[in-house]
Amino acid sequence: MDYQWYPGHMTKAKRMMQEDMxxxxxxxxxTDARAPLxxxxxxxxxxxxxKSRVILLNKADMADETLNRCWEDYFQRMGLHAAAVxxxxxAGMKRIQAVIQDACxxxxxxxxxxxxxxxxxxxxxxxxxxxxxxxxxxxxAGKACTKTGNKPGVTRGxxxxxxxxxxxxxxxxxxxxPKIEDAQVGFRLAxxxxxxxEVLQPEELSLRVLGFMKENYSELLGARYQIDTAQEExxxxxxxxxxxxxxKKGGEPDYEKAALLFLDDFRSGRIxxxxxxxxxxx
Ligand code: G4P
Numbered sequence: 001m002d003y004q005w006y007p008g009h010m011t012k013a014k015r016m017m018q019e020d021m022x023x024x025x026x027x028x029x030x031t032d033a034r035a036p037l038x039x040x041x042x043x044x045x046x047x048x049x050x051k052s053r054v055i056l057l058n059k060a061d062m063a064d065e066t067l068n069r070c071w072e073d074y075f076q077r078m079g080l081h082a083a084a085v086x087x088x089x090x091a092g093m094k095r096i097q098a099v100i101q102d103a104c105x106x107x108x109x110x111x112x113x114x115x116x117x118x119x120x121x122x123x124x125x126x127x128x129x130x131x132x133x134x135x136x137x138x139x140x141a142g143k144a145c146t147k148t149g150n151k152p153g154v155t156r157g158x159x160x161x162x163x164x165x166x167x168x169x170x171x172x173x174x175x176x177x178p179k180i181e182d183a184q185v186g187f188r189l190a191x192x193x194x195x196x197x198e199v200l201q202p203e204e205l206s207l208r209v210l211g212f213m214k215e216n217y218s219e220l221l222g223a224r225y226q227i228d229t230a231q232e233e234x235x236x237x238x239x240x241x242x243x244x245x246x247x248k249k250g251g252e253p254d255y256e257k258a259a260l261l262f263l264d265d266f267r268s269g270r271i272x273x274x275x276x277x278x279x280x281x282x
Contacts (some may be wrong), residue, residue, distance in 0.1 A: 004146035010177045017047055017174040020124055023158065025107050026052040026100065030127035033063035033084055035188040035276045036071050039128055040177040052103040052121075053080050053257065056096065056166065058132040060084035062269035067278065085213055096140065100167060108166075108246055121167050122160070126174035133173035139160070140168060160268040187202055188276045195266045206259035207233040212276065220272035237262065 021027070027048040032039040036057055055075050060068050068084040075082035081103040085092040104121040111119055125133050139162045158172040180186045180192065189195045191209050200208075210233040213221045218229040227239040234255075240246070240262055241253030248254045265271050 013175040013177070014043070014047075017126065017176070020170060020172075021047055021051070024051065024122045025123045026104055026121055026123040027174075028054045028056060028123055028125045028136075028169075030056050030058045030125060030131045030133055030194060031061040032131055032194065033057035033068055033071065034192055034274065035194075036075075036276060036279075038185040038188040039131060039178060039192070041128065041179045044126060044176060045178070048126075052107060054096075054099055054103045055080045055082045056136070057082065057084040058087055058127075058136060060092065061086040063087070064271055064273050064275040065097075067241075067275040070279050071275075074282065075280075077282050085136070087132045087139045090139045093140055097167075098123075098162075104119055104167075104239060118165065120162070120165065122170070123167060124170040124174055126175050127175055128178045128194060133175075137171065137173065141262070191266065191276060193263070202259040202263060203237075203255055205236060205279065206262045208223065209263065212237045213271075213274070217272065217274050220274070224271045 005075050006007045015240060025043070029040065029044055029048075031037075036055075040055075045153070057063070057068060057071055063084075072082045072084060083096055083099045085096060100121070100123070106192060107121060111117070125137055127133050141163060160168040161171050162168050178185070178189055179188065180195070187193070187200070187205075187208055190200045190205055191212075214229055214236070215235070221227070221236075222229045225240050225243050227243060229236065231239070237255055238253045241255060241258035244258060244261055246254040246257040247263060266274075
């Protein structure tokens with residue numbers, strides 16, 4: 001997805017989120033399971049004040065399974081309802097229904113006390129570009145849903161997807177921008193391809209990702225390319241170039257080509273399941 005770094009776009013997106021936020025009881029925030037804190041914008045805490053909140057660790061299929069559980073625990077300790085999910089296949093969706101019901105229990109109870117029964121919980125999805133918001137909505141809503149509102153001839157308004165008798169979902173997700181407060185956050189987002197490649201040159205970026213893998217996932221690296229992982233990052237990239245036939249005319253390694261190939265392997269999860277950050281101690 002191509003997105004632009006114009007403050008104007010961000011301001012507009014934030015304003016739209018604020019408007020949509022008024023219509024919902026529940027915010028389903030998506031973040032990337034491979035970098036759960038780096039991939040979120042803390043503004044959501046302010047925007048979603050007084051709302052029920054769920055945080056989903058999306059693309060969990062590409063993240064380290066052990067760390068998925070640590071991150072779920074971390075967010076739960078932070079007072080959010082959290083669950084790992086794979087929106088592409090829909091794995092984990094049943095559990096999400098339960099998590100959502102859990103998150104909304106307070107509101108349902110409040111309604112019941114005021115004599116309101118069976119009013120559906122209204123929810124919206126939010127997250128940074130490319131985190132999987134549309135994929136999640138399609139997968140979560142599935143085929144069984146019915147769209148309401150915005151029918152031809154009917155007043156233009158928000159479209160709600162009726163998921164079941166207790167939950168309605170706004171069909172347009174809220175877009176948040178990542179907040180790059182330090183170089184580590186920038187590195188993680190660049191590594192995942194969540195921000196444009198211009199932020200870090202592919203070669204430099206791939207060397208840093210190789211450094212990270214050498215430290216944390218050297219077995220996966222060795223297994224994927226059949227290379228000796230106990231070398232300097234630049235040597236590793238050279239070996240990847242040779243193994244993968246990324247060579248210049250004279251037979252020299254083409255580092256740039258190898259860097260792009262490696263980053264593509266990394267981002268698509270072909271090297272294996274990895275998570276770039278660990279939950280802070282709480
Ligand atoms: P957005 O609305 O938040 O901008 O994100 P979108 O749904 O467009 O998803 C961005 C990319 O992430 C898509 O891949 C999508 O398939 C992929 N994706 C979303 N959720 C998951 C998940 O849980 N696991 C994995 N492995 N991938 C996920 P794409 O390459 O841009 O498109 P395509 O290959 O699906 O056509």
